[in-house]
Amino acid sequence: MLHRETGVFKTSYAADMALYPLPIARWTVAGIVILFAVILPLSLHEYYLSIINLSLIAIVGALGLNILVGYTGQISVGHAAFMSVGAYTAANLAVKLGLPFWITLPAGGLMAALIGAVVGMPSLRIKGLYLAIATLAGQLIIEWIINHTPAISGGAQASIEVPRPEFMGHHLKTQGQLYYFLLFFAVLATVATLNLVRSRIGRAFVAIRDQDIAAEIIGINIYRYKLLAFAISSFYAGVCGVLYTYYLGIANYEQFQIGVSIDYLAMIIIGGLGSVLGSILGAVFVTMLPIVLRLIMEPLAGLFFSSAEMSSVISSTRLVLFGALIIFFLVIEPEGLNRLWRNIRNYFRVWPFSY
Amino acid sequence: MSRRTNWCTAGLAAAIALAAGAAVAQEKELVFGLHCDRTGATQTVGVFLCPGYHDYIALLNSKGGVEGYKIRVLEIDNEYKVPPSMEAHERFKKEGAVLEGLYGTPQTAALTKKLEEDKVLGTSPGFGTAAATDGKRYPYIFPIAASYWSQGAAAVAFAKKQLGGDLKGKKIAYLFYDNPAGKEPLVILEDLAKSEGFELRTFAVPAPGVEMAAQVLDITGRFKPDFVITHLFGRSPSVSIKELKGKGYPLSKVISFVWGASEADIKAAGGYEVANGYHTLQFAGVGGDFQVIKDINAMYQAQGKAPPKEQETSVFYNRGVMVAAIHAEAARNAIKAKGGAKPTGEDLKKGMESVKGFTLGGMVPPMEIVEADHEGGGWVQVWTVKDGKLVKDGEWFQAYRDVIRKHLAATN
Numbered sequence: 001m002l003h004r005e006t007g008v009f010k011t012s013y014a015a016d017m018a019l020y021p022l023p024i025a026r027w028t029v030a031g032i033v034i035l036f037a038v039i040l041p042l043s044l045h046e047y048y049l050s051i052i053n054l055s056l057i058a059i060v061g062a063l064g065l066n067i068l069v070g071y072t073g074q075i076s077v078g079h080a081a082f083m084s085v086g087a088y089t090a091a092n093l094a095v096k097l098g099l100p101f102w103i104t105l106p107a108g109g110l111m112a113a114l115i116g117a118v119v120g121m122p123s124l125r126i127k128g129l130y131l132a133i134a135t136l137a138g139q140l141i142i143e144w145i146i147n148h149t150p151a152i153s154g155g156a157q158a159s160i161e162v163p164r165p166e167f168m169g170h171h172l173k174t175q176g177q178l179y180y181f182l183l184f185f186a187v188l189a190t191v192a193t194l195n196l197v198r199s200r201i202g203r204a205f206v207a208i209r210d211q212d213i214a215a216e217i218i219g220i221n222i223y224r225y226k227l228l229a230f231a232i233s234s235f236y237a238g239v240c241g242v243l244y245t246y247y248l249g250i251a252n253y254e255q256f257q258i259g260v261s262i263d264y265l266a267m268i269i270i271g272g273l274g275s276v277l278g279s280i281l282g283a284v285f286v287t288m289l290p291i292v293l294r295l296i297m298e299p300l301a302g303l304f305f306s307s308a309e310m311s312s313v314i315s316s317t318r319l320v321l322f323g324a325l326i327i328f329f330l331v332i333e334p335e336g337l338n339r340l341w342r343n344i345r346n347y348f349r350v351w352p353f354s355y
Numbered sequence: 356m357s358r359r360t361n362w363c364t365a366g367l368a369a370a371i372a373l374a375a376g377a378a379v380a381q382e383k384e385l386v387f388g389l390h391c392d393r394t395g396a397t398q399t400v401g402v403f404l405c406p407g408y409h410d411y412i413a414l415l416n417s418k419g420g421v422e423g424y425k426i427r428v429l430e431i432d433n434e435y436k437v438p439p440s441m442e443a444h445e446r447f448k449k450e451g452a453v454l455e456g457l458y459g460t461p462q463t464a465a466l467t468k469k470l471e472e473d474k475v476l477g478t479s480p481g482f483g484t485a486a487a488t489d490g491k492r493y494p495y496i497f498p499i500a501a502s503y504w505s506q507g508a509a510a511v512a513f514a515k516k517q518l519g520g521d522l523k524g525k526k527i528a529y530l531f532y533d534n535p536a537g538k539e540p541l542v543i544l545e546d547l548a549k550s551e552g553f554e555l556r557t558f559a560v561p562a563p564g565v566e567m568a569a570q571v572l573d574i575t576g577r578f579k580p581d582f583v584i585t586h587l588f589g590r591s592p593s594v595s596i597k598e599l600k601g602k603g604y605p606l607s608k609v610i611s612f613v614w615g616a617s618e619a620d621i622k623a624a625g626g627y628e629v630a631n632g633y634h635t636l637q638f639a640g641v642g643g644d645f646q647v648i649k650d651i652n653a654m655y656q657a658q659g660k661a662p663p664k665e666q667e668t669s670v671f672y673n674r675g676v677m678v679a680a681i682h683a684e685a686a687r688n689a690i691k692a693k694g695g696a697k698p699t700g701e702d703l704k705k706g707m708e709s710v711k712g713f714t715l716g717g718m719v720p721p722m723e724i725v726e727a728d729h730e731g732g733g734w735v736q737v738w739t740v741k742d743g744k745l746v747k748d749g750e751w752f753q754a755y756r757d758v759i760r761k762h763l764a765a766t767n
Binding site: 287 | 391406431432436437438439441442446449465472484486538542
């Protein structure tokens with residue numbers, strides 16, 4: 001991530017595909033692991049951990065959506081609904097059968113994968129905007145079904161209260177404990193995605209994205225891989241929904257409405273389509289930017305406005321700034337934060353020389 | 356806390372500390388957190404309700420605060436989204452908040468568990484589940500206003516009164532927004548339909564709720580009910596008024612739940628002329644004819660400012676004032692019980708559970724909050740559109756408490 005080599009010296013495919021192209025990359029990763037596993041949780045106040053926790057959940061969802069949109073070139077406006085499928089599956093299993101999280105979590109993911117593959121079926125015939133509308137229908141149908149099926153939703157309020165995840169006899173409930181819980185799955189999702197996209201399946205996804213007819217001609221089963229992309233992507237979304245459910249202690253479909261689907265699309269577009277680092281950067285950007293903006297504005301606005309006026313000024317200004325910053329970053333680099341980061345790295349690769 | 360990542364925040368905080376002066380920090384202070392929606396899906400409510408809250412607290416502070424404690428309100432705009440309200444709670448907790456005014460039903464649901472674990476009191480007037488009335492099950496959630504169950508019961512009681520005291524053989528239509536909040540009162544309405552002997556038919560309006568011509572035509576053309584109860588949010592109440600009026604249904608036979616009951620809804624429907632006769636349920640008094648509103652205006656006048664323009668939508672503004680007043684009253688009880696010491700969240704819970712007979716000059720119902728009843732009795736008032744304004748139609752009342760209690764017991 002941080003390393004810069006002076007040229008291309010790779011002589012084998014194995015070297016080209018290696019996760020750690022240089023020894024320094026290994027050290028960078030080790031440093032990041034120590035930072036996130038030890039330094040941050042021990043030094044940060046619970047409040048800052050809670051913000052990171054929200055980002056970690058978003059990272060899982062954004063990675064999943066990026067597999068579908070960024071790597072396979074399909075679109076889904078229904079990802080929030082897949083999250084709710086995961087959330088309710090896990091909540092029902094946890095409450096009705098009393099199952100622990102290490103069963104409910106994959107179960108939620110698998111159920112979401114199944115539903116996702118069904119909703120993804122139109123992708124076999126339609127593309128682009130048409131597919132967007134088809135998945136939008138999926139979102140609305142899933143919302144309606146949950147809202148009108150008490151067996152799934154648990155009653156008129158459509159909320160199921162879920163016990164805290166239990167790990168070796170401890171209930172994880174403080175932000176610090178939940179941080180490790182969420183970090184584990186966010187890292188797992190990241191590593192899994194990194195490996196997925198350099199495997200046969202990942203290459204097939206990219207081939208379909210770049211030209212599906214050509215991909216079919218070179219022997220890729222489009223039918224299988226498109227549905228697989230939907231299933232894998234929905235699996236991530238389902239897991240994201242389960243994590244969210246355990247984090248909040250409640251499953252409620254109103255937390256997974258159409259606006260959330262759009263938020264996640266925004267994350268991967270801002271971060272960079274077809275990039276793991278981009279998904280992470282985008283998820284962090286969209287989750288944290290509004291909070292950071294407010295934290296910066298609060299003391300500043302305090303100098304000019306009374307406390308009552310301040311809240312109104314801050315909430316409107318923040319929205320404007322948030323929108324303006326998204327436009328700003330997309331204008332300076334349409335391919336997202338990931339590309340921006342790569343440009344910076346490439347610049348420093350030969351620095352201080354110009355070639 | 357002096358780690359590198361916090362330097363930026365710490366620096367900014369230092370800047371305000373300098374500006375505010377060290378003297379302020381010495382004062383006795385209580386921190387309240389206020390979740391608000393000024394820019395999201397329900398900003399039509401938030402932009403009026405939240406200023407009401409701030410104005411009442413400012414009024415209290417200008418008179419020396421609560422039992423010598425100044426109240427500092429931290430407000431965070433959650434845009435009616437769940438993650439920001441989660442962040443807001445952690446922020447409030449970091450700043451030492453002992454009480455939070457929640458905003459939004461999904462947000463209330465999401466924070467219920469966390470508030471209980473962190474022992475911070477949360478109030479959810481007009482939001483959240485009716486089951487939260489039971490303080491044994493939800494110790495740190497206080498609806499402090501009529502739940503949708505209580506509103507449903509009150510609406511039926513009002514219809515009964517309007518229809519001459521007997522509902523046997525009568526027909527009542529229930530027009531509602533098709534979400535969990537909209538469906539919640541159904542159990543109560545269905546139960547009352549059986550015991551009172553009226554025919555109930557339900558008409559769901561799907562999101563976003565601005566298209567209900569078909570449902571209204573069904574009501575006025577086919578079902579022809581004796582009374583209509585509506586439970587809608589956002590832009591849809593005004594649409595319902597227009598549609599019912601347009602199809603020739605008398606609005607004097609319509610009663611709306613609390614979120615379809617503001618001046619803004621009436622104006623959006625075409626004004627008081629159009630909405631004449633429309634009944635609304637309220638959990639706080641309406642209009643500017645209360646001592647507390649006059650005091651707020653006097654406070655503004657003393658600062659050389661005009662009264663806040665948010666008072667034009669007094670239904671929501673007054674609700675903000677009411678919520679703030681009950682928060683302050685709970686804090687007052689808690690401080691008194693501790694003999695002047697600074698109360699914790701647990702103390703405030705006890706303080707809230709001893710709020711009784713606090714009416715703020717008639718603006719707040721005569722509620723009595725106890726552990727078994729965090730709603731405080733489910734009181735409502737009916738206000739009716741008449742001669743270009745909302746006019747009070749009778750005093751505070753509660754209805755069918757036995758039925759509500761039966762259902763509360765059944766959910767546990």
